[in-house]
Amino acid sequence: MSSxxxxxxxxxxxxxxxxxxxxxxxxxxGWDMPVEYPASIGCGIINEHMxxxxxxxxxxxxxxxxxxxxxxxxxxxxxxxxxxxxxxxxVDQAQYSALLYPQGTFVDxxxxxxxxxxxxxxxxxxxxxxxxxxxxRDNTRQFDCAVENLSDDYTQIAIQGPKAxxxxxxxxxxxxxxxxxxxxxxxxxxxxDDILMGRTGYxxxxxxxxxxxxxxxxxxxxxxAILDAGKEFGVVPCxxxxxxxxxxxxxxxxxxxxxxxxxxxxxxxxxxxCKMEKPEFIGREALEKAKxxxxxxxxxxxxxxxxxxxxxxxxxxDDAGRExxxxxxxxxxxxxxxxxxxxxxxxxxxxxxxxLKVEVRNQGVEAVVVPTPFYRRPKxxx
Amino acid sequence: xPYPTDRKYTKEHEWIQVNGNSAxxxxxxxxxxxxxxxxxxxxxxxxxxxAAGKTFGTVESVKAVSDLFAPASGTVTEVNADLATSPxxxxxxxxxxxxxxMTLKNPGELDALLSAADYEKFVAEEAGH
Numbered sequence: 001m002s003s004x005x006x007x008x009x010x011x012x013x014x015x016x017x018x019x020x021x022x023x024x025x026x027x028x029x030g031w032d033m034p035v036e037y038p039a040s041i042g043c044g045i046i047n048e049h050m051x052x053x054x055x056x057x058x059x060x061x062x063x064x065x066x067x068x069x070x071x072x073x074x075x076x077x078x079x080x081x082x083x084x085x086x087x088x089x090x091v092d093q094a095q096y097s098a099l100l101y102p103q104g105t106f107v108d109x110x111x112x113x114x115x116x117x118x119x120x121x122x123x124x125x126x127x128x129x130x131x132x133x134x135x136x137r138d139n140t141r142q143f144d145c146a147v148e149n150l151s152d153d154y155t156q157i158a159i160q161g162p163k164a165x166x167x168x169x170x171x172x173x174x175x176x177x178x179x180x181x182x183x184x185x186x187x188x189x190x191x192x193d194d195i196l197m198g199r200t201g202y203x204x205x206x207x208x209x210x211x212x213x214x215x216x217x218x219x220x221x222x223x224x225a226i227l228d229a230g231k232e233f234g235v236v237p238c239x240x241x242x243x244x245x246x247x248x249x250x251x252x253x254x255x256x257x258x259x260x261x262x263x264x265x266x267x268x269x270x271x272x273x274c275k276m277e278k279p280e281f282i283g284r285e286a287l288e289k290a291k292x293x294x295x296x297x298x299x300x301x302x303x304x305x306x307x308x309x310x311x312x313x314x315x316x317x318d319d320a321g322r323e324x325x326x327x328x329x330x331x332x333x334x335x336x337x338x339x340x341x342x343x344x345x346x347x348x349x350x351x352x353x354x355x356l357k358v359e360v361r362n363q364g365v366e367a368v369v370v371p372t373p374f375y376r377r378p379k380x381x382x
Numbered sequence: 383x384p385y386p387t388d389r390k391y392t393k394e395h396e397w398i399q400v401n402g403n404s405a406x407x408x409x410x411x412x413x414x415x416x417x418x419x420x421x422x423x424x425x426x427x428x429x430x431x432x433a434a435g436k437t438f439g440t441v442e443s444v445k446a447v448s449d450l451f452a453p454a455s456g457t458v459t460e461v462n463a464d465l466a467t468s469p470x471x472x473x474x475x476x477x478x479x480x481x482x483x484m485t486l487k488n489p490g491e492l493d494a495l496l497s498a499a500d501y502e503k504f505v506a507e508e509a510g511h
Binding site for chain 1: 418445473
């Protein structure tokens with residue numbers, strides 16, 4: 001049996017563009033990716049973050065993977081391997097979901113798009129591309145359904161922020177205002193026909209993710225066309241740094257941090273995306289047992305009270321200084337202007353208002369459990 | 383940004399400006415550029431003893447935590463309190479936003495540090511890698 005393996009360091013089709021724009025590049029999950037763009041063009045993590053909260057920013061997210069399920073039993077396959085209820089999806093609708101191990105822990109989180117009667121597209125994380133594809137293929141063999149890895153076929157660009165819809169509308173004939181959050185449409189974009197555009201993202205803001213052909217010249221042409229069309233909205237290119245702070249403010253989980261192969265759905269607090277009324281899916285039985293046994297630890301939001309920044313992996317202490325948990329993601333929150341963190345702590349220490357400490361350079365720094373998400377985008381008044 | 387020639391530099395990207403028996407310490411333009419948006423500067427208290435080459439504080443940007451290394455040994459006489467509330471000044475003016483002032487224990491230690499020209503060469507190589 002052949003498995004797909006990951007090459008050493010990979011580059012997206014926009015790599016040369018990022019370098020040309022002066023982006024600071026880092027290795028992320030085996031990918032050479034921009035972490036931030038230079039201050040000289042109005043960027044840097046804080047400016048990029050604020051642009052997405054108040055205007056619009058664009059991200060190269062081509063490192064994300066794409067798996068297509070197609071065939072008479074595509075729905076049955078999707079239902080078997082994912083925890084949300086894909087049967088609730090209309091054509092052109094999408095949902096947040098996850099692929100689980102039989103233990104009820106995470107293979108990955110995914111967005112499941114229903115693209116046709118018997119066609120689904122799973123958008124998966126960069127660091128888990130090969131693992132996910134092999135896992136999906138191996139666990140759908142019993143279904144009459146083709147599994148295709150389309151990860152290298154698309155350049156995926158996220159256009160995010162309250163002005164994203166206005167920006168993208170300038171470049172396409174599709175009526176974007178008619179596309180609801182977590183729905184997709186297709187249309188002509190920058191002279192390319194039949195381009196998939198989903199109203200999805202990873203920033204806790206309104207926005208779109210578009211899927212264009214992965215050749216370098218088309219990718220660069222569309223990237224610059226978006227930046228050009230977005231000038232009037234103050235668009236900036238954004239890197240992984242801002243992507244992380246934006247998703248953290250919105251409490252969107254990151255694989256390897258809030259979710260992993262040792263954390264289950266209940267601990268991660270993703271109950272509302274897990275449909276136990278479905279008769280069967282991988283992980284369901286273990287989750288049933290875990291639910292009746294009750295969870296011991298849970299994911300909480302922390303806000304630092306004293307001066308200090310919680311970082312990934314730092315220890316969480318109780319009021320008396322005993323180690324009780326750990327930070328999964330921690331950072332200054334540029335829009336909220338607070339130092340925030342997500343952490344796993346025992347359930348008895350998880351109530352909002354509980355005083356805890358985070359160990360920063362061998363010192364317990366005061367923090368408090370706060371409601372999450374830390375940031376919720378304002379509701380549209382129209 | 384040109385590196386001022388009135389001071390010396392470390393390979394850990396601090397600068398030190400000597401004035402008689404005392405000195406002022408900060409981080410370089412290259413350091414602030416690599417860190418990105420600086421949001422936190424932690425310096426020792428007045429009276430703290432610094433040892434050359436050892437850590438004496440921390441600078442944090444949105445994404446990174448970085449130690450400060452003492453360019454020379456001595457005693458802290460003043461800290462730049464301004465940076466506790468406005469750490470972003472280090473990004474805007476790295477060679478003017480000093481972090482601590484100190485009295486030098488052994489000014490001869492400075493001989494081992496880099497000149498502006500050598501530091502510039504050093505960061506050019508580092509950036510090339």
